[in-house]
Amino acid sequence: MLRNDAPLVDRLRYIYIRRKGPVYAAISDVIDDQYPKEPRPLIIKQIKLADKAHRFLIHLPPGKGFDEFKKKERLFADATGGSLLIEKRGTTIIMEVLTEELKKSYPYSLYDHTKYNSMHLPFPIGMSAKGLLVRDLAEYPHFFTGGETNFGKSNALHVIANSILLSRPDTYLVIVDPKSTEFAYLEDYALVVDEMQHAKILFQKLNHEMDKRKKILKKANCVKVQKYLTQGGDMPFIIVIIDEMAELQDKETIDHLWRLLRMGRFTGIHIIAATQRPSSKVFDNFGDVKAMFLGRLAFICADSINSHMILDNDRAAHLEAIQGRAIYKCGLEMIEVQTLFLDPEDAAMLLKDSKDRRLKKVDFFINQPSERLPPRQNLALPPGGMPGSRHRPN
Numbered sequence: 001m002l003r004n005d006a007p008l009v010d011r012l013r014y015i016y017i018r019r020k021g022p023v024y025a026a027i028s029d030v031i032d033d034q035y036p037k038e039p040r041p042l043i044i045k046q047i048k049l050a051d052k053a054h055r056f057l058i059h060l061p062p063g064k065g066f067d068e069f070k071k072k073e074r075l076f077a078d079a080t081g082g083s084l085l086i087e088k089r090g091t092t093i094i095m096e097v098l099t100e101e102l103k104k105s106y107p108y109s110l111y112d113h114t115k116y117n118s119m120h121l122p123f124p125i126g127m128s129a130k131g132l133l134v135r136d137l138a139e140y141p142h143f144f145t146g147g148e149t150n151f152g153k154s155n156a157l158h159v160i161a162n163s164i165l166l167s168r169p170d171t172y173l174v175i176v177d178p179k180s181t182e183f184a185y186l187e188d189y190a191l192v193v194d195e196m197q198h199a200k201i202l203f204q205k206l207n208h209e210m211d212k213r214k215k216i217l218k219k220a221n222c223v224k225v226q227k228y229l230t231q232g233g234d235m236p237f238i239i240v241i242i243d244e245m246a247e248l249q250d251k252e253t254i255d256h257l258w259r260l261l262r263m264g265r266f267t268g269i270h271i272i273a274a275t276q277r278p279s280s281k282v283f284d285n286f287g288d289v290k291a292m293f294l295g296r297l298a299f300i301c302a303d304s305i306n307s308h309m310i311l312d313n314d315r316a317a318h319l320e321a322i323q324g325r326a327i328y329k330c331g332l333e334m335i336e337v338q339t340l341f342l343d344p345e346d347a348a349m350l351l352k353d354s355k356d357r358r359l360k361k362v363d364f365f366i367n368q369p370s371e372r373l374p375p376r377q378n379l380a381l382p383p384g385g386m387p388g389s390r391h392r393p394n
């Protein structure tokens, strides 16, 4: 608030700012409060994107860092009452503010996978101030999601699994699901591993697979699988989803997994891991591999320690307690989202439509010679196949 005895120039500025609208005024107030001395960051342009969505271009004066500005994101969000996206372009900051509240639920049907053919492994992160956020899993290389139970981790995994299967049916999908039932409907399309001793064999096999892939890529002079694919090479992506990573207690299994995380990145092997509380004792050396999970999605966390483990900040500890509400982070990009909701029954129906095409692809890979890495055959577990899985070697 302006003091009664404020100089005329300050009064005029106050009136000018309020005329620009409440969102502009809220941002100006936070800047004035946080940068008491000149030179301050300066709003140079306001663009109305939609009824309740604005983009602000803010000039950062020399000596004021972007990281320092971005740390104040929560203050801007609280002051504007909106969700924010802050990015840097040169010396200008782009701040997008959506003051219309995110809804408590958005259906998966809002996502049309046919629009993202240029991506290798597209999937929707969720609805955000920027609209629907869709990202390419192949770019991460690995993805991590965490947060308190019953706030939407499994739903997020269903969304990822289904999106990838729908747009890339030739992907080899492996699901480590200690809860046993959650992903049963995917058994026709994926290898579902529900026993921990099988997880150990699985990760061992994936390490062999990774080593073989590295040799093939080296021979073809390709630094990563994407390049190999553009040259006409045949190397299907392998996506490993681990629902509740804390269940992996065996040291050897964890060592195999850590090696995949560190070295699998260029070979088309991507890990998506979920856990309730990453600060638990199991993850003693989690810090060593955490940086490999470039894409992170944090649902509400019980405390700032768990939020820090996922996001390196406490944003997820202050989220509203809404199922499906999360903070997405990838490098400098950090934004609040409402993940899309996909009922497993609807997911099963969606996949059923393209079942024939998919099964054909699976046969095709089984028949590949072993050097060409047919995932299903190479990953075959003990003779007779994996108990509980319908995928048994032919």
Ligand SMILES: Nc1ncnc2c1ncn2[C@@H]1O[C@H](COP(=O)(O)OP(=O)(O)OP(=O)(O)O)[C@@H](O)[C@H]1O
Binding pocket: 104, 105, 106, 147, 148, 149, 150, 151, 152, 153, 154, 155, 156, 276, 323, 324, 325, 338, 339, 340, 341, 342
């Ligand atoms: N994006 C969403 N939008 C609306 N509701 C959601 C969303 N995600 C999850 N929910 C609701 O929350 C419930 C719990 O979700 P989910 O099983 O994914 O949570 P979880 O964190 O994996 O829990 P657990 O750790 O017990 O498996 C769902 O049954 C659904 O009703």
